[in-house]
Amino acid sequence: xxxxxxxxxxxxxxxxxxxxxxxxxxxxxxxxxxxxxxxxxxxxxxxxxxxxxxxxxxxxxxxxxxxxxxxxxxxxxxxxxxxxxxxxxxxxxxxxxxxxxxxxxxxxxxxxxxxxxxxxxxxxxxxxxxxxxxxxxxxxxxxxxxxxxxxxxxxxxxxxxxxxxxxxxxxxxxxxxxxxxxxxxxxxxxxxxxxxxxxxxxxxxxxxxxxxxxxxxxxxxxxxxxxxxxxxxxxxxxxxxxxxxxxxxxxxxxxxxxxxxxxxxxxxxxxxxxxxxxxxxxxxxxxxxxxxxxxxxxxxxxxxxxxxxxxxxxxxxxxxxxxxxxxxxxxxxxxxxxxxxxxxxxxxxxxxxxxxxxxxxxxxxxxxxxxxxxxxxxxxxxxxxxxxxxxxxxxxxxxxxxxxxxxxxxxxxxx
Numbered sequence: 001x002x003x004x005x006x007x008x009x010x011x012x013x014x015x016x017x018x019x020x021x022x023x024x025x026x027x028x029x030x031x032x033x034x035x036x037x038x039x040x041x042x043x044x045x046x047x048x049x050x051x052x053x054x055x056x057x058x059x060x061x062x063x064x065x066x067x068x069x070x071x072x073x074x075x076x077x078x079x080x081x082x083x084x085x086x087x088x089x090x091x092x093x094x095x096x097x098x099x100x101x102x103x104x105x106x107x108x109x110x111x112x113x114x115x116x117x118x119x120x121x122x123x124x125x126x127x128x129x130x131x132x133x134x135x136x137x138x139x140x141x142x143x144x145x146x147x148x149x150x151x152x153x154x155x156x157x158x159x160x161x162x163x164x165x166x167x168x169x170x171x172x173x174x175x176x177x178x179x180x181x182x183x184x185x186x187x188x189x190x191x192x193x194x195x196x197x198x199x200x201x202x203x204x205x206x207x208x209x210x211x212x213x214x215x216x217x218x219x220x221x222x223x224x225x226x227x228x229x230x231x232x233x234x235x236x237x238x239x240x241x242x243x244x245x246x247x248x249x250x251x252x253x254x255x256x257x258x259x260x261x262x263x264x265x266x267x268x269x270x271x272x273x274x275x276x277x278x279x280x281x282x283x284x285x286x287x288x289x290x291x292x293x294x295x296x297x298x299x300x301x302x303x304x305x306x307x308x309x310x311x312x313x314x315x316x317x318x319x320x321x322x323x324x325x326x327x328x329x330x331x332x333x334x335x336x337x338x339x340x341x342x343x344x345x346x347x348x349x350x351x352x353x354x355x356x357x358x359x360x361x362x363x364x365x366x367x368x369x370x371x372x373x374x375x376x377x378x379x380x381x382x383x384x385x386x387x388x389x390x391x392x393x394x395x396x397x398x399x400x401x402x403x404x405x406x407x408x409x410x411x412x413x414x415x
Contacts, residue, residue: 002027004058006048007069008034010350010369011280016040018287018294025295029061035360036349048073051081058087065299071147074276075101088302092276095252100276103145103173113242117271120175129166132174139177144169153214178263178270180414184282185260187240191253193306194240196232198222200282208401215330219402221320222285226411235269266415284348284371285319320380320403321371322388327395329365337362340392346371377407
């Protein structure tokens with residue numbers, strides 16, 4: 001099987017690692033890729049949000065499967081253009097990807113499907129913003145209605161900061177705050193059948209102790225030893241099944257990866273958000289633990305044969321990933337700084353590039369994801385941070401507390 005992987009971040013490097021080790025994948029092409037992916041795949045240039053260009057590349061390279069990593073190409077309709085050429089695609093149509101492209105649309109789907117989620121209001125002017133903030137109170141949750149690379153959400157007790165974020169975004173969704181630990185659940189689906197992956201937990205804020213602004217994610221771990229028994233089955237029954245059914249009813253079946261972001265509240269799991277693709281950096285830990293062939297799984301979803309796919313196998317132990325970010329992130333990151341120590345197993349490339357002389361340099365906000373597997377969370381944390389210690393990047397930022405509360409058994413469920 002020939003596979004084209006679209007994207008060039010940490011999530012795509014993790015996907016490339018999984019695809020490259022699948023015996024059924026005999027050739028892997030990545031566009032545009034990154035220096036880490038370059039060790040696993042043939043790199044090609046393409047504008048990832050140009051549906052016609054991606055479809056033409058898929059035809060030119062005679063691939064059997066296209067795997068779309070980032071959200072922007074999905075919302076732009078790349079999957080539709082490739083499917084129109086008769087090529088299997090792991091990734092939803094533009095209409096189905098609207099589930100991530102518009103938080104208002106996601107709330108409409110959840111309401112129609114009876115999915116438990118936070119009460120919310122869509123606001124387009126200061127008066128509506130003020131009324132919604134009054135209604136729900138602090139902590140204020142203000143979300144950019146559209147795509148924002150994981151940085152469009154502000155959760156704050158500062159009313160002025162909430163109003164400022166709303167003004168900067170324009171159209172926003174303001175909702176009640178959901179109290180309880182957060183969980184990310186990835187579900188592979190062909191629109192009908194749904195196969196869950198291991199639940200994970202990520203860390204959105206830049207600083208230790210969940211301080212500072214939101215980022216695209218500063219680290220993650222899996223599995224979740226504190227998660228209640230039956231959590232995955234409950235979410236499949238109350239969230240995933242009804243959501244997929246509602247999208248089918250509307251004539252826009254969802255094929256690809258449904259990312260369910262959850263808060264485990266005192267009244268049960270509630271949806272914080274949906275994404276239409278693998279999350280980053282949870283992908284790094286979840287796929288590191290997956291023992292089943294990744295390419296075959298994604299191909300089954302893309303071709304409507306997921307119900308017949310063998311049950312997934314998982315490696316024992318735990319995985320932890322710690323993101324190493326550039327100076328200035330999550331604002332304007334500094335780029336072009338030389339990087340050393342990134343060629344070791346477990347170091348996943350995200351925002352990296354090669355300079356004219358071949359030096360590996362930073363090329364984005366989140367630069368590397370140091371990922372390790374061990375028998376338990378304590379050992380996995382130690383191994384991941386040992387990888388971080390071996391990275392040379394001037395003024396690098398990283399959190400010191402990824403998976404720490406779970407390793408120390410300090411996560412409790414409300415109620």
